[in-house]
Amino acid sequence: MSKTEKLFTGNCIDELGKIEDEKIDLVYMDPPFFTQKDHSLTTRDNSKEYTFDDRWTDLDEYLELIKSILTESKRVLKNTGSIFLHCDRIASHYLRLLLDKVFGFKNFQSEIVWAYKRWSNSKKGLLNSHQNIYFYSNSPDFKFNKIYTEYAPTTNLDQILQARVRDFNGKSAYMLDESGKIILGKEKKGVPLSDVWNIPFLNPKAKERVGYPTQKPVLLLKQIIQLVTDEGDLVLDPFCGSGTTCIAAKLLHRSFIGIDKSVEAIELTRRRLKELVVSDSHLLKNGEDKYISKSKHELAMLESIRAFPVQRNKGIDGFLREYVNDKPVPVKIQSEVESLQEAKEKLKNATRSDKYDFKILIKTNEIEQNSLFSDFSDEEDILIIDSYDLIITNWKEMRFSGHPIPRKLEKEESLAAG
Numbered sequence: 001m002s003k004t005e006k007l008f009t010g011n012c013i014d015e016l017g018k019i020e021d022e023k024i025d026l027v028y029m030d031p032p033f034f035t036q037k038d039h040s041l042t043t044r045d046n047s048k049e050y051t052f053d054d055r056w057t058d059l060d061e062y063l064e065l066i067k068s069i070l071t072e073s074k075r076v077l078k079n080t081g082s083i084f085l086h087c088d089r090i091a092s093h094y095l096r097l098l099l100d101k102v103f104g105f106k107n108f109q110s111e112i113v114w115a116y117k118r119w120s121n122s123k124k125g126l127l128n129s130h131q132n133i134y135f136y137s138n139s140p141d142f143k144f145n146k147i148y149t150e151y152a153p154t155t156n157l158d159q160i161l162q163a164r165v166r167d168f169n170g171k172s173a174y175m176l177d178e179s180g181k182i183i184l185g186k187e188k189k190g191v192p193l194s195d196v197w198n199i200p201f202l203n204p205k206a207k208e209r210v211g212y213p214t215q216k217p218v219l220l221l222k223q224i225i226q227l228v229t230d231e232g233d234l235v236l237d238p239f240c241g242s243g244t245t246c247i248a249a250k251l252l253h254r255s256f257i258g259i260d261k262s263v264e265a266i267e268l269t270r271r272r273l274k275e276l277v278v279s280d281s282h283l284l285k286n287g288e289d290k291y292i293s294k295s296k297h298e299l300a301m302l303e304s305i306r307a308f309p310v311q312r313n314k315g316i317d318g319f320l321r322e323y324v325n326d327k328p329v330p331v332k333i334q335s336e337v338e339s340l341q342e343a344k345e346k347l348k349n350a351t352r353s354d355k356y357d358f359k360i361l362i363k364t365n366e367i368e369q370n371s372l373f374s375d376f377s378d379e380e381d382i383l384i385i386d387s388y389d390l391i392i393t394n395w396k397e398m399r400f401s402g403h404p405i406p407r408k409l410e411k412e413e414s415l416a417a418g
Contacts, residue, residue, distance in 0.1 A: 004234055004255035005273075007246070009266045012238035013065075015259045016072040024257075025143070025233035027073045028224060028245050030086040030214065034062045042211055050212045050242075050264060063094055069238055070102040076236065077138040082109070082228040085134045086216070092132050103136040110135040114220060116201040133224070143228050148190030197223065208277045210268060212242035218278045221248035229254055243269025247276060298333055301362055301387055307331045315350020324358050331360045333387075338365075344382060362387050 008015045032054040040051040056062040073083055083103065087095050100108065112133040163175040199220050202209050208218060221244050225235060231253040237245035240258030246269055249256035260266055294302075294309050298317065302309050307318035320329040332347035334340060340363060347359055359382045386394075 003232070004257065005246075005250070006256070007240070007243075007258045007260075007266050007269055009260065009263055011261055012259045013068055013072060016069065016076060016238060019076045019236075019257070021075055022078045023234065024073075024076045024236045025078055025081050025229050025254075026225065026235045027077060027081070027083040028086070028221065028235065028237050029069070029073070029083065029239060030216065030237070030241065030245075031066060031069070031239050032062070033088050034059065034091040040213060048211060050268070059091070059094070062091070063098065066095060067098050067102065070098055073236075073238070074102055074138060079139045080141055080143045081138045082142050083136050083138070084112075084224050085136075086131065087134070088131045089128065092134075096134060099134055099136050103138065107137045107139065107142075108134070109137055109142075110195045113196045115196055115198050118201050143230070145227055145230070146189075147193040147223070147227060149193055151191055193223075193227075199223070210242055210272065212265070212268065215242045216244050218244055218248050218251070221245050222252060225249060225252050225254060240269055241265050243272050247272055247278070251276065251278070301333060302331065304388070305331070305360070305362075305385075307360075315346040315348075320360070327355070327357050329358050329360060330356055331362065333362045334364045336365060340365075340384075347382065357381065358383060360385065364390060 034056060035054045036056065040049055042049045070083075070085075077083065083099075085095060085099060096111075112135055113130050114133060115130045118127075118129055164172045165175045167173045197220070199217055202215060202217050206217075209215065225245075225248055229235060229252075232255065234255040234257065235245060235249040236257045236259075238259045240246060240260045241262075242265060243258060246256045246258045250273060258266070258269055260269070294311060294317065299309055302318040306321045308321060309318050310316050315332060316330045317333045318331040320331065323329070330347070330351050332343055332350075334343040338346070340361075343361055343363075347361055351359055361382055361384045363384055364387045
């Protein structure tokens, strides 16, 4: 089968009209979201700015365009084909109704939630951290490839691997042989992919980031393409933008057609197709647990002073939730193998390039003074406080060793009792 790799500059309706009936296996659409804004973003080296206009006369004009594109997409799709329409909260409810009208509500397959973590100090309300992707087939006879994911750490695999039947009450029960032993079930491949996809948003430093305003991760498009196509199938993106769909299709040995009215977008897509740069997701490879370096005890210490934890940093273990002098306050926990001076040096080195008015060091060993109250170290910008464990340990040693208890510790005891 000959491979198709085509890019067209022009109006997507006009270009779709040139494609034969029942030619396409998958249509992925990431159309404008009806934001009523101009969107722009520059490349990391500030050498190029990419822009596009998402302003419309009214909602009717916007929906009329989308309906025309959906109608043409249905015409070019094979009977076994599918369409994925990417949208956000602004007009998603209108788009879902259009998809029902064009493809039929019975051909609705899934509403995929692409969830991601993304920091923002946006307007009043909940932080937007997901987008929707509507999955419709062109008929009940659509192509679908199951994708399996790993079992959760809390899953009892020994129970999963055992065969089950329904008892007289319709409840699930283990299947037993004649001797009463549990029968093992069929081989398991994992957990079938759900409709919530935790794929990281492209951060500004991602190597595949090219500066296009609505650029999506290649990993997201690869998962869509793998679900409903096979090698050699033809993928169409009528709003190809920076070309992520085309990149993913090429990496998976699919044919593709990309359409965009922007000459700059098509040029960018051509360049990316030559480079084929894809960012690895360490989060997806390793899982979130691999990024947690703090013990429960350390997390409890940070929580006791109302500090956010910081993972994978040798010199900073957290930041106070409240700023001081409108600046963040870093926190370091002295480790079991560090001297107090070593802990101070690590904290100072980790904050040297940034301007913080104050830093906090939680002392956990080599006690030099016993105080529940804050004492300044020899560096005036570092505040040293003893951990509760050390205060209690020191109190026990003083109480039961026969030595007199320092006046400071006596004061702390009376306050604690009061």
